[in-house]
Amino acid sequence: MEKILVGLKRVVDYNVRVRVKSDGSGVETDGVKMSINPFDEIALEEALRIKERGEANEVVVVSIGGSEAQQQLRTGLAMGADRAILVESGDLLEPLGVARVFKALVDREQAELVILGKQAIDGDNNQMGQMLAAIWDRPQATFASKIELSGNSAKVTREVDAGLETNEVDLPAVITVDLRLNEPRYVKLPDIMKAKKKPLDVLPIADLGVDAGPAIREVSYEPPASRERGIMVDDVAGLVAALKDKGLI
Amino acid sequence: MSKVLIIAEHDGSELNPSTAKVVSCAAEIEGAQIDVAVFASTAGELAAQAADIQSVAQVLTIEREENEHLLAATLAPQVVALSDGYSHIFGPSTTFGKDLMPRVAALLGVNQISDIMTVLGSHSFKRPVYAGNAVLTVEAQADQVVVATVRTASYSAAAGGNTATISAAPLAVDLPTHTRFIDLQSGASDRPDLQTANRVVSGGRALGSSESFDIIYKLADKLGAGVGASRAAVDAGYVPNEMQVGQTGKIIAPDLYIAIGISGAIQHLTGIKDAGTIVAINKDEEAPIFEVADIGLVGDLFSIVPELTDAL
Numbered sequence A: 001m002e003k004i005l006v007g008l009k010r011v012v013d014y015n016v017r018v019r020v021k022s023d024g025s026g027v028e029t030d031g032v033k034m035s036i037n038p039f040d041e042i043a044l045e046e047a048l049r050i051k052e053r054g055e056a057n058e059v060v061v062v063s064i065g066g067s068e069a070q071q072q073l074r075t076g077l078a079m080g081a082d083r084a085i086l087v088e089s090g091d092l093l094e095p096l097g098v099a100r101v102f103k104a105l106v107d108r109e110q111a112e113l114v115i116l117g118k119q120a121i122d123g124d125n126n127q128m129g130q131m132l133a134a135i136w137d138r139p140q141a142t143f144a145s146k147i148e149l150s151g152n153s154a155k156v157t158r159e160v161d162a163g164l165e166t167n168e169v170d171l172p173a174v175i176t177v178d179l180r181l182n183e184p185r186y187v188k189l190p191d192i193m194k195a196k197k198k199p200l201d202v203l204p205i206a207d208l209g210v211d212a213g214p215a216i217r218e219v220s221y222e223p224p225a226s227r228e229r230g231i232m233v234d235d236v237a238g239l240v241a242a243l244k245d246k247g248l249i
Numbered sequence B: 001m002s003k004v005l006i007i008a009e010h011d012g013s014e015l016n017p018s019t020a021k022v023v024s025c026a027a028e029i030e031g032a033q034i035d036v037a038v039f040a041s042t043a044g045e046l047a048a049q050a051a052d053i054q055s056v057a058q059v060l061t062i063e064r065e066e067n068e069h070l071l072a073a074t075l076a077p078q079v080v081a082l083s084d085g086y087s088h089i090f091g092p093s094t095t096f097g098k099d100l101m102p103r104v105a106a107l108l109g110v111n112q113i114s115d116i117m118t119v120l121g122s123h124s125f126k127r128p129v130y131a132g133n134a135v136l137t138v139e140a141q142a143d144q145v146v147v148a149t150v151r152t153a154s155y156s157a158a159a160g161g162n163t164a165t166i167s168a169a170p171l172a173v174d175l176p177t178h179t180r181f182i183d184l185q186s187g188a189s190d191r192p193d194l195q196t197a198n199r200v201v202s203g204g205r206a207l208g209s210s211e212s213f214d215i216i217y218k219l220a221d222k223l224g225a226g227v228g229a230s231r232a233a234v235d236a237g238y239v240p241n242e243m244q245v246g247q248t249g250k251i252i253a254p255d256l257y258i259a260i261g262i263s264g265a266i267q268h269l270t271g272i273k274d275a276g277t278i279v280a281i282n283k284d285e286e287a288p289i290f291e292v293a294d295i296g297l298v299g300d301l302f303s304i305v306p307e308l309t310d311a312l
């Protein structure tokens, strides 16, 4: 195939202990480490492997957001993507808006495969890939842990609650990836230098004429109910006694 | 008045308990009429199970050969065809619902609300974000259909004993053939299902091999417990993926959760926040799991676990 599109979202790094702002308007992001959403990194790794096997010619990474998202796109280029597109948007788009932006890009780029993370670890929505597949009227294979391409179709193993489900989908298609699909490569310094010369197009979101759809309003954020540290027991006898005490055995 | 359509999850012969949990959530919307849609190749037995759930007004069956396997691509257009007149369309936040509901929402031109944990009003809900490190209150527009998934760990299953009406809802929709089911590999076991078990015993990376995991199974069997695992244990191949507990695995709420050789990474804790009592066994007294454990025991699991199994 000619082209694979991969989405890269800039999110709070997964190692950061996220804290809700005292006014409830969101979570603290000042001075907090930002990274590529871990699932998206896996999506990109898979696209690169497909290209390296000679099954695709070009890998294009896409992010939607402010100019700071260029950082994550540069990392994607350093990993090996050929080209990057930043769809510049001041407002944070909800999944339907994001899916519509991707649909506009799919049309522009004539992509035959879109590989995305199954969810972003900020909103934990797990929606965008399915929505893109819906409005594109194409197959979706979500939660992928194995992808085999053959001609005009792909066999995808999916991690579902009951185990591993395999589906066959015709291309073009949207695939969203789970953690066990692969282990993303580390970026080496020379690659970072090379990535600086790769094309990164900035596209104002208004140019795509996308309607973001009816908003779901974020009213307020609050910290979750916390669990308290309990008791420590010294040995198995103590543990059994404590369990009996709580009526659990 | 609110009219809620719930998409039943099932494996062809049995309704998944997630369906009755979604009913519990929907029943919190004041005055709501709750209908359950059963998409299947043969719906009879499943429909009877759905009609038994308290608060359900009507069960709609959609029998088609294509519904032998519940694929989002073929289900979504049918749900949309059925959606007329409903103010809410709910599914469980299981892999089934997560796969399907956003596809339905997009076809209806709305955003979806993921993982409802609290109902505040017909259009106002709470949901976890940032791996459960924050709780977000959201409000959907009153003039739009609400498409949502329900965080099943936040609700207990609605009781049985109802006799809702059952009727067939034939839908004339063309279905795509671009997505095909090949197979499902499932390590089906006789142990209680992880997502509904009252007791769960989980093992982590510390087990070191699939053979060593045996001591976890033995303890679980003694307790009549389901068995779970950390991502590290799944990644290392000690146990299959469907046993993973956490942000990207299963979110569970058993009365008793025993974490063995699990450090307590934030992504793992996301999956057990609603457990009744958390027991942690870990050789490192500084392990973060002890910060949330109700009962902690520091020591070597390879001696503690067999001893505990014998003591029970």
Ligand SMILES: Cc1cc2nc3c(=O)[nH]c(=O)nc-3n(C[C@H](O)[C@H](O)[C@H](O)COP(=O)(O)OP(=O)(O)OC[C@H]3O[C@@H](n4cnc5c(N)ncnc54)[C@H](O)[C@@H]3O)c2cc1C
Binding pocket: A014, A038, A039, A121, A179, B203, B204, B205, B206, B229, B230, B231, B232, B233, B244, B245, B246, B247, B248, B249, B250, B260, B261, B262, B263, B264, B265, B266, B267, B268, B271, B281, B282, B283, B284, B287, B299, B300, B301, B302
């Ligand atoms: C996006 C993302 C999503 C994730 N989703 C999940 C998820 O859904 N579920 C999940 O579990 N993880 C998830 N993770 C991974 C998570 O961050 C941790 O890496 C993982 O939970 C660690 O597993 P563990 O506790 O088994 O291993 P470790 O962190 O290595 O802990 C092993 C523990 O065993 C103890 N130990 C060792 N030997 C013994 C012994 N002999 N006796 C007693 N104790 C012993 C050690 O002290 C240590 O605390 C996710 C990560 C990311 C980035």
